Amino acid sequence: MASPYLVPVAQLLREVPSRISVELTAPFDADHEFEPRAATESDVVTDAEATVAVRVESFRGGLRVRGTVSAPWRGICRRCSVEILGVLEVPVNERYVENAPPEDEESYPIEGDFIDLAPLLHDAIFLELPIAPLCKEDCAGLCPRCGIDRNEATCDCQPEVDPRWARLDALRSEDDSSQ
Numbered sequence: 555m556a557s558p559y560l561v562p563v564a565q566l567l568r569e570v571p572s573r574i575s576v577e578l579t580a581p582f583d584a585d586h587e588f589e590p591r592a593a594t595e596s597d598v599v600t601d602a603e604a605t606v607a608v609r610v611e612s613f614r615g616g617l618r619v620r621g622t623v624s625a626p627w628r629g630i631c632r633r634c635s636v637e638i639l640g641v642l643e644v645p646v647n648e649r650y651v652e653n654a655p656p657e658d659e660e661s662y663p664i665e666g667d668f669i670d671l672a673p674l675l676h677d678a679i680f681l682e683l684p685i686a687p688l689c690k691e692d693c694a695g696l697c698p699r700c701g702i703d704r705n706e707a708t709c710d711c712q713p714e715v716d717p718r719w720a721r722l723d724a725l726r727s728e729d730d731s732s733q
């Protein structure tokens with residue numbers, strides 16, 4: 555299936571420099587190209603629509619694409635495990651060039667009279683998906699002993715003793731007994 559993010563650019567390439575504004579909203583993953591990520595990882599919401607809002611400007615031999623891409627994402631708070639839903643908005647500033655060598659990682663290819671904004675969208679969003687998100691900046695997390703959500707309730711559990719300190723304590727008491 556043709557990418558829903560194709561933009562015709564023949565005219566832009568004939569008139570250098572010239573520019574157009576493009577705003578496209580379509581499924582993020584129209585071809586189901588990407589495996590869903592693990593449940594604990596942040597991911598784009600399944601079957602969500604994404605938006606690419608960019609200015610496409612021609613230069614000799616290529617195009618500059620500048621603007622923002624956005625997509626709904628979901629993740630799990632790293633402290634309290636609650637589900638987080640949000641919209642990721644990422645600035646982009648990339649080049650599309652004619653006859654790009656395949657090993658060129660700095661730019662995207664111009665394919666005939668079109669550019670496909672989908673790879674740019676995918677790259678920008680996957681790069682910015684939060685790796686270890688928080689539901690809120692000061693999330694208090696779960697009690698490691700009883701599992702209570704400390705954002706909503708308190709418990710009487712004593713703080714966990716770090717095993718490294720526990721070992722030091724043991725060493726210290728050996729010293730005490732030798733004196």
Ligand SMILES: [Zn+2]
Nearest residue numbers: 631634689693
């Ligand atoms: Zn949280």
Ligand SMILES: [Zn+2]
Nearest residue numbers: 697700709711
């Ligand atoms: Zn507790």
